[in-house]
Amino acid sequence: MYYGGFDITFIIFVLPATILAMYAQFKVNSTFNKYSRVTNAKGLTGADVAKQLLAIAGIYDVQVEAVAGNLTDHYDPRAKVLRLSQSVYGSTSLAAIGVAAHETGHAVQHDQGYVPLNLRSSFFPVFNISSKIAPTLIMVGILLTAFSTSQFGILLLEIGIVLFSAVVLFQIITLPVEFNASSRAIEMLADHNILSSTELVPAKKVLSAAALTYVAAAIVAVANLLRFVVILSGRNRD
Numbered sequence: 282m283y284y285g286g287f288d289i290t291f292i293i294f295v296l297p298a299t300i301l302a303m304y305a306q307f308k309v310n311s312t313f314n315k316y317s318r319v320t321n322a323k324g325l326t327g328a329d330v331a332k333q334l335l336a337i338a339g340i341y342d343v344q345v346e347a348v349a350g351n352l353t354d355h356y357d358p359r360a361k362v363l364r365l366s367q368s369v370y371g372s373t374s375l376a377a378i379g380v381a382a383h384e385t386g387h388a389v390q391h392d393q394g395y396v397p398l399n400l401r402s403s404f405f406p407v408f409n410i411s412s413k414i415a416p417t418l419i420m421v422g423i424l425l426t427a428f429s430t431s432q433f434g435i436l437l438l439e440i441g442i443v444l445f446s447a448v449v450l451f452q453i454i455t456l457p458v459e460f461n462a463s464s465r466a467i468e469m470l471a472d473h474n475i476l477s478s479t480e481l482v483p484a485k486k487v488l489s490a491a492a493l494t495y496v497a498a499a500i501v502a503v504a505n506l507l508r509f510v511v512i513l514s515g516r517n518r519d
Contacts, residue, residue: 290508298497298504305490305497312490313352316376316483317368321476327369327381334385334469335363343388347371354380356387358402363388375476379484382470383491386462389469397457408451415444419509426516435516442509449506452499459495463488 325333331345348354348364356363363384369377390398418441425434467485470476476484 290511294504294508294511295501298501302494302497302501305493309352309487309490309494312487313368313376313380316379316487317372317374319375319483320373321375321378321480323475324373325378325475326371326373327365327377328371330378330470330475331363331365331381331385333475334382334473335388337469337473338385338389338392340388340392343392352380354384356384356391358387358391358398361388361391375480375483376487378470378476378480379466379487380491382466382475382484383462383488385469386465387458389465390458390462395458395461397454397461401451401454401458404447404451404454407447411444411447415441415448417441419445423512430516435513438509438513438516442506442513445502445506445509449499449502452495452502456495456499459492463492 328345328347335341335343335345342361343356344362346362346364347370348366350366351368353366354364354369365381365384369380387398418437422434422436422438422441425431426438466488467481470484471478471481
């Protein structure tokens with residue numbers, strides 16, 4: 282659907298979502314950088330906090346390791362390894378403490394059998410395959426139906442949209458997992474006096490900024506799905 286040489290579906294659906302995603306990424310980077318220069322009063326590193334919170338939760342079979350990169354922190358439930366980036370693992374900043382506690386929150390979720398996390402883990406193979414195949418099928422389908430009616434192109438577009446729906450679902454399932462991990466992180470940091478009430482404020486800001494990136498990713502996925510559905514509808518009418 283073009284008007285004056287512009288793809289209207291992209292402008293209506295995807296462009297606003299993309300701008301939000303760019304803002305979210307800017308926000309998380311700027312917030313993390315700001316509070317990465319503010320150290321915690323106890324001099325604890327991100328690794329110290331992760332290990333301490335794991336012990337408090339009674340989790341002794343999860344390893345804490347350093348991983349290359351910046352903000353590449355994640356918890357691997359299959360390997361039971363909590364990996365902290367170089368800017369978090371050995372850092373004593375409030376930003377690092379917040380991120381380390383958040384990832385520990387995922388380990389606690391796993392240990393307690395948090396349903397949304399289990400659902401996301403089970404759904405990950407489907408997401409992984411769909412995210413690789415769907416864009417190609419959709420692109421080929423759009424190209425084949427751009428200038429002429431092609432039933433094969435329509436079929437590819439339909440299959441691609443179904444597969445891309447799995448990507449959208451995965452992004453939506455991710456939201457409660459991430460929000461819950463952040464709320465667990467703040468609660469653990471407060472309840473066990475790891476951070477003071479004053480120090481908790483910057484940690485919350487870092488995690489709130491990070492949460493926005495997940496919201497933005499979900500919105501971008503939904504926006505793209507809507508765009509593809511509109512394109513398919515237009516091709517079917519033609």
